[in-house]
Each structure stands twice: as C-alpha cells, then as structure tokens.
Amino acid sequence: MHNPIYLDNNATTRCDDEVYKALLPYLKNEYGNPSSIYSLGTDIKEKIKNSRKKIAELINANEDEIVFTSCASESNVSAIMSAVKTNKNKRHIIASPLEHASIIETLKYLEKNGYRVTYLKVDDRGRIDLNELEQSISKDTLLITIMMANNELGNIYPIKEIGDIAKKNNILFHCDCVQALGKIKIDVNLQKIDTLSLSGHKIYAPKGIGVLYIRKSVPYIPLIFGHQENERRGGTENVPYIVGLGKAVELIKNNYDINKKIENLRDYMELEIKNKIEDIHIYGDIDNRLPNTSSIAFKGVNAENLMLVLESFNIFVSTGSACNSKNKAPSHVLIACHADLKNYSPIRISLGKYNTKEEIDIFVKRLESSVNMIRKRTNIQ
Numbered sequence: 579m580h581n582p583i584y585l586d587n588n589a590t591t592r593c594d595d596e597v598y599k600a601l602l603p604y605l606k607n608e609y610g611n612p613s614s615i616y617s618l619g620t621d622i623k624e625k626i627k628n629s630r631k632k633i634a635e636l637i638n639a640n641e642d643e644i645v646f647t648s649c650a651s652e653s654n655v656s657a658i659m660s661a662v663k664t665n666k667n668k669r670h671i672i673a674s675p676l677e678h679a680s681i682i683e684t685l686k687y688l689e690k691n692g693y694r695v696t697y698l699k700v701d702d703r704g705r706i707d708l709n710e711l712e713q714s715i716s717k718d719t720l721l722i723t724i725m726m727a728n729n730e731l732g733n734i735y736p737i738k739e740i741g742d743i744a745k746k747n748n749i750l751f752h753c754d755c756v757q758a759l760g761k762i763k764i765d766v767n768l769q770k771i772d773t774l775s776l777s778g779h780k781i782y783a784p785k786g787i788g789v790l791y792i793r794k795s796v797p798y799i800p801l802i803f804g805h806q807e808n809e810r811r812g813g814t815e816n817v818p819y820i821v822g823l824g825k826a827v828e829l830i831k832n833n834y835d836i837n838k839k840i841e842n843l844r845d846y847m848e849l850e851i852k853n854k855i856e857d858i859h860i861y862g863d864i865d866n867r868l869p870n871t872s873s874i875a876f877k878g879v880n881a882e883n884l885m886l887v888l889e890s891f892n893i894f895v896s897t898g899s900a901c902n903s904k905n906k907a908p909s910h911v912l913i914a915c916h917a918d919l920k921n922y923s924p925i926r927i928s929l930g931k932y933n934t935k936e937e938i939d940i941f942v943k944r945l946e947s948s949v950n951m952i953r954k955r956t957n958i959q
C-alpha cells in the first residue's frame with residue numbers, strides 16, 4: 579500500500595518542517611514569559627513582535643492592529659461579540675448563510691437574545707447578490723459578516739465591493755479570511771475590512787493559534803480580559819505557536835508559484851475525473867474558486883460511503899467541513915445552495931503544497947473503481 583494520500587487541506591495542513599524548526603526552541607529552552615521585564619522575557623517579547631510585524635505586512639495592517647488568539651473560532655466570536663457590545667442601540671446583523679460554524683452559532687445565540695439576523699440568499703452555486711445585501715441594510719444594522727472564501731466550496735466572495743457597501747452605510751464589516759490566507763490577496767485597507775480572522779493550521783503552522791485583526795478606529799471590547807495583547811486578549815501568549823505562525827506567514831508571502839501549481843493539479847484532477855467517471859457534478863462557483871478546492875459529487879453515490887472506501891485505500895478526503903463531519907446532519911452550506919443531496923452528495927477534495935501528480939493519479943484510479951463499485955452495489959448502473 580502507498581503512503582497516505584492526504585487531500586483534505588481545508589480541514590488542516592501538515593506543519594511545515596521550517597515552521598516546526600522555528601518553533602521548537604520556544605517549547606523548551608526559550609521558555610521566558612513575554613510579560614517578564616528581565617531579558618529572558620523581553621527577548622521573547624521581541625520574537626512575538628517579529629511575528630506580529632510579518633502578519634501585519636501580509637494583510638496591509640499596522641502591527642498594533644494584530645491580536646493573537648487561540649484559534650480563528652475565538653477570533654470570529656470575539657469580533658462579533660465586540661461589535662454587538664460596542665453598538666448597544668442597534669440590533670440587526672447581515673450574514674452569509676455559508677459562514678463557518680463559529681459565526682453561525684454565535685449568530686444563533688444572538689437571535690435567541692433579541693437580535694435579528696438577515697441571512698442572504700445564495701444561488702445553487704453559493705453566490706450572494708450584492709443588491710440584496712444593500713437592500714437588507716437598515717438604520718438598525720450594526721454588522722455585516724461575510725467570509726472571503728468558503729471552506730467547503732472554495733467560493734471567493736467580492737470582499738472589496740462588500741467593504742465599500744459597509745463603509746458607505748457606516749456599518750462594521752467582519753471578514754473570516756481563514757481559507758483565503760496564503761491563497762488570495764488580503765488587504766484590509768483596499769477591501770475596507772474592520773475586523774478579520776486568520777488561523778495557523780490552514781497554512782502549515784500548528785493547530786491552536788489564530789489572529790484577530792481589529793482596525794485601529796474600531797472600538798473593541800475583549801472576550802478574554804487581561805493585560806496581554808495590549809489589553810485586547812488576556813492569557814499568557816502561546817509563544818512557540820506565535821513564532822511558528824510568523825514563519826508560516828513568511829513562507830506564504832511569495833507563493834504565487836505554489837498556488838499556480840496547486841491550481842493546475844486541481845484542474846488536471848477534475849479533467850481526469852470527468853474523463854473517467856460519468857454523471858458527476860462539481861459544486862460551487864467554478865470560475866471563481868480557491869485554487870485548491872473541489873466539491874464533487876457522483877450521481878447515486880453516497881459521499882460518506884465513498885469517503886470510507888477511499889480511506890480503506892489510505893486516501894483522505896472529506897464530506898464537508900471537518901468541524902461538521904461528526905455531525906450526521908447535511909452541511910448547512912450545501913443546504914443553503916439547495917443541493918440535490920439525495921442524488922449528488924459531494925466529497926470535498928482540497929489540495930495542498932505537498933500533493934503530487936503521482937498522488938492525484940493514484941487517487942483518480944481508486945476513485946473510479948470505488949464509484950463503480952458503490953454504483954454497482956446500489957444498482958445505479
């Protein structure tokens with residue numbers, strides 16, 4: 579049997595060797611607390627500053643607008659709850675229905691507590707309508723929250739246009755940029771983003787480190803009080819992972835070539851699949867997707883069965899977002915797109931920088947035989 583073929587990079591990525599090397603000393607030898615005022619601490623504080631600078635540069639922000647958190651979920655919840663707390667006289671939020679669970683669940687909580695949420699309609703490819711966004715705005719609207727790129731479909735959203743609309747109407751704009759980081763350009767000024775979230779483990783850094791960007795002019799009330807992070811996020815900093823994240827960000831700075839290679843591989847894979855397997859459907863905004871993502875269904879083939887058969891061949895794909903895969907309920911993203919899940923339930927293939935053409939060839943071969951086998955068993959063919 580071949581080595582594991584990992585095709586689920588939107589769920590998480592393998593830590594890069596350089597990231598691992600960079601963070602290792604801070605797990606043992608360089609153990610000072612960055613809040614200490616002796617050199618063991620101040621040296622570490624410098625390392626944190628260094629990472630902060632790299633992240634700020636990448637998204638065209640100022641260093642003091644970057645807050646380290648434990649994960650992007652924390653960043654999302656912090657941004658939304660702060661928007662609510664700092665706009666006490668307003669009660670309306672506009673969101674895409676395709677947001678990550680950390681946002682959707684926060685909005686559900688707010689709805690139970692007197693807030694009104696407008697979830698924009700999406701078409702069958704998961705696209706939103708900017709006219710509907712504009713028409714949904716009222717004097718009561720305090721926040722628009724729309725992700726830059728979707729984790730399940732790979733769809734890229736018109737963030738600059740959304741930022742313009744938010745700005746024109748004097749409404750806060752939060753953008754979940756977790757899947758966009760390293761794949762498409764993020765520029766908080768050009769795109770007029772007020773707050774945004776990032777996560778380390780989607781860009782070859784470890785799990786358990788996130789970033790919250792907060793525009794300087796935006797009032798902020800923390801979720802976790804304390805003196806760290808300029809009083810915006812209490813808790814002793816996760817120094818090794820902050821250093822690791824800084825390294826990971828350094829590595830993605832000029833990765834146009836890597837993204838192009840990944841996109842070519844994804845397009846090659848889809849073409850091979852189309853050539854070899856009949857009756858398929860590719861979900862999402864095909865011409866406006868992340869370069870690495872493919873949400874693809876095979877008529878009559880249950881995605882979970884297919885995923886399990888592929889797993890038996892040491893090939894790993896998902897049936898939706900990782901956070902959802904324990905939950906047997908169909909993905910809220912696919913439901914919002916009115917997907918025909920009875921006939922076309924998709925697997926998500928998300929490529930990363932370690933994937934090779936050889937792996938894709940093995941995958942397509944196994945996929946073809948698995949789909950044929952499941953179809954035969956279920957008497958579809």
Ligand SMILES: Cc1ncc(COP(=O)(O)O)c(C=O)c1O
Pocket residue numbers: 588589648649650651652678680725727728729754756757776777778779786787788899900901
């Ligand atoms: C779009 C999106 N937002 C937020 C998150 C949450 O990131 P974290 O695991 O760092 O909390 C994820 C992770 O799956 C994601 O895909």
